[in-house]
Amino acid sequence: MKHLLDMTSLETEEIHEILQRAEQFRTGKVIKSPEMKFVANLFFEPSTRTRFSFEVAERRLGYEVMNFETSSSSLQKGESLYDTIKTLEAIGANAVVIRHQDERYFEPLLNETSLSIINAGDGCGHHPTQSLLDLFTIQQEFNKFKGLEVVIAGDIRHSRVARSNASVLKRLGAHVTFSGPSEWQDERMSEFPYITMDEAVERADVLMLLRIQNERHSTKCNASSSYLESYGLTIEREKRMRANSIIMHPAPVNRGVEIDTTLVECERSRIFKQMENGVYVRMACLNLLLQNAQEGMVV
Amino acid sequence: MKHLLDMTSLETEEIHEILQRAEQFRTGKVIKSPEMKFVANLFFEPSTRTRFSFEVAERRLGYEVMNFETSSSSLQKGESLYDTIKTLEAIGANAVVIRHQDERYFEPLLNETSLSIINAGDGCGHHPTQSLLDLFTIQQEFNKFKGLEVVIAGDIRHSRVARSNASVLKRLGAHVTFSGPSEWQDERMSEFPYITMDEAVERADVLMLLRIQNERHSTKCNASSSYLESYGLTIEREKRMRANSIIMHPAPVNRGVEIDTTLVECERSRIFKQMENGVYVRMACLNLLLQNAQEGMVV
Amino acid sequence: MKHLLDMTSLETEEIHEILQRAEQFRTGKVIKSPEMKFVANLFFEPSTRTRFSFEVAERRLGYEVMNFETSSSSLQKGESLYDTIKTLEAIGANAVVIRHQDERYFEPLLNETSLSIINAGDGCGHHPTQSLLDLFTIQQEFNKFKGLEVVIAGDIRHSRVARSNASVLKRLGAHVTFSGPSEWQDERMSEFPYITMDEAVERADVLMLLRIQNERHSTKCNASSSYLESYGLTIEREKRMRANSIIMHPAPVNRGVEIDTTLVECERSRIFKQMENGVYVRMACLNLLLQNAQEGMVV
Missing domain, CATH: 3.40.50.1370 (Aspartate/ornithine carbamoyltransferase)
Structure with missing residues (x-):
């Protein structure tokens, strides 16, 4: 797994793997990234629980969190999502969590970036x-x-x-x-x-x-x-x-x-x-994606 | 002490305790939370010095800081303060610093949450x-x-x-x-x-x-x-x-x-x-509240 | 060097020093601040790459990052840049990265603060x-x-x-x-x-x-x-x-x-x-400025 985009793309076995890891985190397992890894949160729609749930998950895993406020970014200058993602990649991000108003906003990005993309909601699409x-x-x-x-x-x-x-x-x-x-x-x-x-x-x-x-x-x-x-x-x-x-x-x-x-x-x-469970599940997903990214595995 | 809401509720002895701890921080005492603790800052009114003073205090104590931008949150979707607080509690926050335009906004929250609430200003009320x-x-x-x-x-x-x-x-x-x-x-x-x-x-x-x-x-x-x-x-x-x-x-x-x-x-x-003193005093308050919360003491 | 304001003020030797340090960071050199240092990012104009590039650089050096959202600050209450800077200094910031719409906004600040100022863009001036x-x-x-x-x-x-x-x-x-x-x-x-x-x-x-x-x-x-x-x-x-x-x-x-x-x-x-290079260069600048600030050197 490189990206987490919708449930359809997940094998049943991968789902069970994520649930099992989540249960380990719920019962107290601690994993801290040995290297400095950066996760960017890009929320183009308002959110409280999803955004903060991801942030807590990211920090519990020892990642550096970058919160991208879309209202004060170069998207104000008309920059495309593609160029924003390539920029995050260039400055050293490892994964990006995105909520966006457009369904399947991620399609044009998938084969173009080394970042892991985690879909935190695409319009009326998936979450x-x-x-x-x-x-x-x-x-x-x-x-x-x-x-x-x-x-x-x-x-x-x-x-x-x-x-x-x-x-x-x-x-x-x-x-x-x-x-x-x-x-x-x-x-x-x-x-x-x-x-x-x-x-x-x-x-x-x-x-x-x-x-x-x-x-x-x-x-x-x-x-x-x-x-x-x-x-x-x-x-x-x-x-x-x-x-x-x-x-x-x-x-x-x-x-x-x-x-x-x-x-x-x-x-x-x-x-x-x-x-509460959202934090454990997001820890499991991030852990799985960033560990795999590290091992060079790609979906 | 579980919450810090107004001066009236503080015993004289507690005031002296806070001032004494603040003086220890001013003269270089270092305390770092051994566990990962999350403090959320919720500012519903503009602020520079109070917000950043709290943030510096929180980081000096080794807490994880979550800055809640009210303009990009689910409050935009009409979520109540009560539900926001319960959400923060569910995802693992330990304390929340709130500035809000309504006097005594905290009344309905007090017996409903395990979070420590620190009032950073309620309308024309207290600070x-x-x-x-x-x-x-x-x-x-x-x-x-x-x-x-x-x-x-x-x-x-x-x-x-x-x-x-x-x-x-x-x-x-x-x-x-x-x-x-x-x-x-x-x-x-x-x-x-x-x-x-x-x-x-x-x-x-x-x-x-x-x-x-x-x-x-x-x-x-x-x-x-x-x-x-x-x-x-x-x-x-x-x-x-x-x-x-x-x-x-x-x-x-x-x-x-x-x-x-x-x-x-x-x-x-x-x-x-x-x-400058604001940082030491806020360290003292946070340290006292989160230490007590840990020991299960409640006002 | 105490501040980094424009290229004109940099000696040729200082430029080579910065490029050399940047090359060291590019090839994997790790420097972590032994003390807790706070760097504030004040962006009065929209930015993605500069803001996040600075943030990544700051974190790679182990600094504490404070992101100052100008829309939710006391600048909304009419506070001047001077008073904002003095406030950041009072609460313990060590350096401040500023992007501002006015050319040479930094002139009135230079001899008034112990903070290092890094100009991240002044109007049509410098960057x-x-x-x-x-x-x-x-x-x-x-x-x-x-x-x-x-x-x-x-x-x-x-x-x-x-x-x-x-x-x-x-x-x-x-x-x-x-x-x-x-x-x-x-x-x-x-x-x-x-x-x-x-x-x-x-x-x-x-x-x-x-x-x-x-x-x-x-x-x-x-x-x-x-x-x-x-x-x-x-x-x-x-x-x-x-x-x-x-x-x-x-x-x-x-x-x-x-x-x-x-x-x-x-x-x-x-x-x-x-x-990508922006991160290494900003690490070099921050490292040089904050190290010198520590040694009490002033331009």
Whole structure:
């Protein structure tokens, strides 16, 4: 592995390798880079948890972190992403974590740089470390994927999480169903059937709520309490969930929209646990990529 | 102590403990955190000296610093301060330094997080590390508080320094008087009498000038040379100050308004000394909070 | 040397000293500051390569880096550069790297601070580390300056590179010529003759293209393909360049304007090599300045 771009490109074996390394970091394994290595974080869209989660992961591994504020960079002077990446390479960066508004922004870069690229979100495309931390959280809970009932609910169409997760969970043996308003259904994923939220809560082992991506909608949607009643997780619905089933959400949560605010930290919720797990999973990915880069291996 | 929020909550003994540790750092004591600890700086209002002073203090103690640029964070997506703090906690932060425009923004957070919160300014409320560095600077000069004549002069009403300092200095035995335009007097602090600037310079051991907080006024005030003549420290007034008396100002100074520009670095001025002391005092606070947090002590 | 402000103030011997140290860093020399030293980066204009190049250099030398985002600082409250510098000094910075829109912004600071100031660009004035990395790149290629034909081509008037480089290259024995549109000629540099781009490609050992400084023009210039045809490096012109001659550009490149986009990474191009060299040269400068500052030497 040289780059981490989407879940589709990851072999099942590589996924298990990453989850296993993440578990080692969770239980206290310490690895510090013996050489000075530089990781640059380029976020072209606002982010808190992903950006800082990567930063914590990078520092725990002993890397030097360069935070690239896009508002004060030469991108202001019209510089292309390609030239920015070649510049980072020239000044000695080893890897770059990128969030960008364009889907598959990384295509033109792949064969042109010695840097490892870690995709931290490409438009409505993919967000592989989010998928991996979701897998890690599910595995931690159930110790398997095979046969699990997973319902992914909400703004399927604009979510980079929904698509990545549905495919990989199916590949790992889970049974995946979608739920959500018809206008946000994604015709590219027609293999997954839709059910109502009332059905979802009774079926799911894992109820994976999605954030309404207001920032990616051309018109503001109806992100209100009527959404909660029709499509979200109300207090009443949570009561009908199966024993031992869990609630997930990639956050930030629109409280009172996707989920009743009192449920965000309820016993079933793994929302903050997901964030904690994100650090371990990102450590695993960075460690794997930069170690391989060092050994000269290329995907 | 788990949090540092305002001066009122600090026991006199704790204040002396902080000043004593600050003095140890000033005279060269080196303490480096043996474990990796993360401190996040969240500044919702512009700042130079406070932000960088904290950053230098954090690094001198060997902490990992995470600078949270509020303009590029998920607060842009409408995330609440509560959820931001819980996120920082989940990804492994140990303490958070916050400056925020709302008074007592920290109230809803206190019993909800394992993080130590250090208030670096809440609206027109408090700014405890500024008070502590002011105390440290006074103690360095006079080696006592009891019986000292302290005049706090200027924009009393909008200052988070005035209120904190007046109360704590009185508690420590100093005699505190206010000076300033009647429209900026603060009825919540009616126990402290007002005197003119002409009286102030003749009485004060410590003349503590305040910054005119233009950014917190609903209407722009008369921050001009006529202010200097009526309420500020002119060259002429400085000449009438008592031997060994000192001038303080939390900075940034509006030169030619609160004080004649030539006096900013005059012999009596401790303005840049205050900034230097700020680093030692913040090291003392961070060291105390993070050490206690480690021992599981809670206020 | 206490400060690094422009090339004019550097003795020829000091230039050779810097280039020699840069070569040592390029070939793997490791120097880590035994004490904790703080370097602040103050960029008042957008920058990618210069800012990050300095940051990598600072970290490779083991310094603590403080990145000062001017948009969130007290400069927003009207604080002067002088007071900002004095603040950085008070809180313990050892050196400050500044890019600023005003020519010779540093004049009022020089005798007022114990900090080392490194000029990373002053308006249309100077950018000494860019000149030094250009010299380093030329020396690496030709192992001499004497007798080399150097053509500096493009927006001479608004470039801080053109003036610095022309003078210092002449001092070191090179033969320097200019090329570019008549409206961007610089009457302050009348000693250097102008030639056409067609002549330039046939004469130059070093063809140094300049970025069109759109951001410094009061009216937008004709930065288009017609510029490329008249004044830029086309594919056709590159073919007429002398054997072993090289192409340089300080970047970011306006692709298709100053140079045909396919030539940016051609065999003759040293554009990304210049960026790599920038790190070594900046390490050399910082190492020299901070070491001397330590020994109490002052220019």
